[in-house]
Amino acid sequence: MGTALVYDEEMTKYKLLWVDPACKIEVPERLTVSYEALVKNGLCQRCVSIPAREATEAEILLVHSEEYLEGVKKTPYMTLEDLKEFTLQYGDVYFHPNIYHCAKLAVGSALQLCDSVMTGKVRNGMALVRPPGHHSMRSAASGFCVFNNVAIAARYAKQKYGVKRVLIVDWDVHHGQGVQYCFEDDPSVLYFSWHRYEHQKFWPNLRESDYDNVGKEDGAGFNINVPWNKVGMKNSDYLSVFFHLLLPVAYEFCPELVLVCAGFDSAIGDPEGEMCASPDIFAHLTHLLMNLAGGKLCAVLEGGYNLTSLPQSVCQTVQTLLGDPPTRLSDLGAPCESALESLQCVRSAHRQYWSCLRQAAGLPDSHVSAKRIRSAGGEGERTEVGEEEKSAEEQAWPEPPQRVSPPVRCALVLPGGEAPPDGCEQISSREELHPLMLTKLREHFQSELDNCSALASLPSLMTLVEKMEKNEIRNGLAVVHSVTMAMMCVLQHVGDAPSSRTLVVCVGGGSVGSHAREDGKTLTVQISSEDTEKPTGKFYVPVHLKKGCGDASGFMQALLGLLLPLGYQYNPDLVLLVQMPNAGVCGGVWQQLVGVLQGFAQGHVLVLMQEGEQARVGPTASTLLGDPAPPLEHPLQAPLPEDVEAVETLRSRLQSDWSLLQNTGESTA
Ligand SMILES: NCCCNCCCCCS
Numbered sequence: 001m002g003t004a005l006v007y008d009e010e011m012t013k014y015k016l017l018w019v020d021p022a023c024k025i026e027v028p029e030r031l032t033v034s035y036e037a038l039v040k041n042g043l044c045q046r047c048v049s050i051p052a053r054e055a056t057e058a059e060i061l062l063v064h065s066e067e068y069l070e071g072v073k074k075t076p077y078m079t080l081e082d083l084k085e086f087t088l089q090y091g092d093v094y095f096h097p098n099i100y101h102c103a104k105l106a107v108g109s110a111l112q113l114c115d116s117v118m119t120g121k122v123r124n125g126m127a128l129v130r131p132p133g134h135h136s137m138r139s140a141a142s143g144f145c146v147f148n149n150v151a152i153a154a155r156y157a158k159q160k161y162g163v164k165r166v167l168i169v170d171w172d173v174h175h176g177q178g179v180q181y182c183f184e185d186d187p188s189v190l191y192f193s194w195h196r197y198e199h200q201k202f203w204p205n206l207r208e209s210d211y212d213n214v215g216k217e218d219g220a221g222f223n224i225n226v227p228w229n230k231v232g233m234k235n236s237d238y239l240s241v242f243f244h245l246l247l248p249v250a251y252e253f254c255p256e257l258v259l260v261c262a263g264f265d266s267a268i269g270d271p272e273g274e275m276c277a278s279p280d281i282f283a284h285l286t287h288l289l290m291n292l293a294g295g296k297l298c299a300v301l302e303g304g305y306n307l308t309s310l311p312q313s314v315c316q317t318v319q320t321l322l323g324d325p326p327t328r329l330s331d332l333g334a335p336c337e338s339a340l341e342s343l344q345c346v347r348s349a350h351r352q353y354w355s356c357l358r359q360a361a362g363l364p365d366s367h368v369s370a371k372r373i374r375s376a377g378g379e380g381e382r383t384e385v386g387e388e389e390k391s392a393e394e395q396a397w398p399e400p401p402q403r404v405s406p407p408v409r410c411a412l413v414l415p416g417g418e419a420p421p422d423g424c425e426q427i428s429s430r431e432e433l434h435p436l437m438l439t440k441l442r443e444h445f446q447s448e449l450d451n452c453s454a455l456a457s458l459p460s461l462m463t464l465v466e467k468m469e470k471n472e473i474r475n476g477l478a479v480v481h482s483v484t485m486a487m488m489c490v491l492q493h494v495g496d497a498p499s500s501r502t503l504v505v506c507v508g509g510g511s512v513g514s515h516a517r518e519d520g521k522t523l524t525v526q527i528s529s530e531d532t533e534k535p536t537g538k539f540y541v542p543v544h545l546k547k548g549c550g551d552a553s554g555f556m557q558a559l560l561g562l563l564l565p566l567g568y569q570y571n572p573d574l575v576l577l578v579q580m581p582n583a584g585v586c587g588g589v590w591q592q593l594v595g596v597l598q599g600f601a602q603g604h605v606l607v608l609m610q611e612g613e614q615a616r617v618g619p620t621a622s623t624l625l626g627d628p629a630p631p632l633e634h635p636l637q638a639p640l641p642e643d644v645e646a647v648e649t650l651r652s653r654l655q656s657d658w659s660l661l662q663n664t665g666e667s668t669a
């Protein structure tokens with residue numbers, strides 16, 4: 001299934017007709033440069049083009065009041081003076097004779113996108129619209145917004161398709177107060193927003209944009225505000241909030257549809273956000289949301305005012321929706337102290353509503369201490385000199401690198417005679433194994449080697465690895481006689497390269513720690529029910545789950561809160577995913593793992609599984625081919641206290657080496 005693109009140049013045909021410094025950045029060129037970039041990069045042509053349409057009055061009234069609509073309806077017939085007059089009643093927004101038409105097209109575009117995703121015409125998609133929507137309220141325009149495009153789309157999806165749970169992710173740098181007001185008492189719509197806040201000093205300067213506004217009545221817990229109290233937030237800050245807050249809650253919420261308020265004023269260079277995240281971060285944010293809701297994701301443009309970073313960010317988002325592998329993010333550091341403080345405050349404010357945020361017993365409730373840091377005018381972290389002096393518009397950043405998809409998406413090595421699933425290539429090679437490799441294997445696997453079939457698939461596996469290294473193949477799956485022998489082979493082969501880094505993910509028990517050398521060429525994370533008491537270095541991370549890999553919530557907690565941060569910071573050039581014999585991992589979680597791991601290493605994921613696990617070949621291959629993983633069962637049980645304890649113990653041991661694991665500020669207590 002494809003990716004929809006909804007765009008109509010009619011939405012470029014309104015602009016600011018008078019002097020207003022607050023509104024001059026919202027220009028028609030925002031849409032034209034974005035669309036032209038999609039065309040230039042050959043992305044527009046790869047999308048399914050869906051026409052915009054005007055929203056009906058009934059659709060607008062899903063969110064807005066009649067009196068407000070009646071007022072806006074009159075603007076096409078107003079003189080310039082009347083338009084100015086009409087505008088004065090609202091904040092940081094302007095009207096134009098054609099803006100009502102464009103605002104109806106913006107809503108209609110979001111609804112068209114919704115229809116094409118919900119009817120299965122496409123898997124996901126993006127609507128390039130203006131005016132934006134997330135600031136507009138039931139009876140008021142605000143922040144360049146006239147009608148709340150995404151809020152109307154959420155109500156529309158619930159009404160027309162009976163969607164029970166909608167997740168709205170608002171990665172725009174401003175708080176979408178309009179969306180918050182619309183759903184704050186509604187548990188069927190989970191609204192998540194991060195936003196520049198600076199302790200209420202930044203627009204729209206609302207007390208209710210702070211982290212303690214968790215929703216009201218039945219909606220308590222379903223409104224998540226992450227305030228950025230400093231500018232200059234980077235990729236690590238954004239990813240930390242995804243790993244340690246948004247993704248765990250999103251998986252527990254288990255949405256049937258994901259709507260993104262895709263504002264790109266949170267990218268570097270934007271005069272509004274003054275943040276430092278690179279445009280390719282949106283490739284990863286999109287990727288990390290794409291396995292929710294069975295892949296049903298609608299991204300609707302909100303803000304974005306730097307005409308260089310905006311098109312780059314739009315292209316990064318659409319390219320990921322199309323299934324291209326995200327670029328590798330290099331030198332991800334620790335989240336900054338201010339981000340950690342905010343993250344800690346939000347997590348503790350929401351702890352009572354989300355079992356994934358429950359802390360191991362005994363740790364202090366960090367809500368208070370973080371508050372104390374702030375009210376005591378916490379020393380915060382040093383602001384680096386240098387970057388701060390440059391204005392947003394003077395910031396420079398490298399153009400995101402090309403994201404080339406290898407000619408073959410997925411290749412399989414299967415035991416003799418089996419046919420590969422549709423869409424996959426099959427690799428089988430007759431070559432002998434390299435004698436040195438044979439010697440190495442004999443050292444470790446004397447007994448197994450007597451069985452001639454033990455080596456059967458290894459030459460083909462080596463060929464597969466070589467083709468991945470040459471970027472002829474993106475990812476692969478090998479069904480082998482012995483996964484530990486195959487793992488040894490692969491690591492032996494890639495280990496010869498001077499600066500190779502392989503992320504080894506072992507699902508299930510069995511001794512794998514032996515190869516985990518501390519030279520940094522591999523980082524091994526093993527998730528199993530085994531309790532390896534031996535302390536380990538920073539490159540071998542055994543995660544012990546009390547009920548093993550069959551426990552979906554424990555597994556997801558390890559995946560999102562440990563494996564993702566580790567993997568992103570390690571930044572491997574290959575991911576080796578090994579399903580150990582009798583791992584007992586449940587299918588849904590396995591497919592989420594296979595899906596999410598493709599965000600690393602430009603998608604170079606090699607899956608090893610043992611003969612006899614053939615049943616899992618089909619679902620694994622479909623996820624490797626880019627099909628979204630099916631949703632996990634809802635509701636996701638609470639993780640066991642022992643598992644929470646185990647993960648927290650690992651975090652505290654490893655976070656000085658792997659700082660992306662941090663999810664709380666330095667408590668002053
Ligand atoms: N410095 C100009 C102040 C603009 N304040 C309103 C911003 C609305 C953004 C919508 S994404």
Ligand SMILES: [Zn+2]
Pocket residue numbers: 172173174263265272302303304
């Ligand atoms: Zn914005």
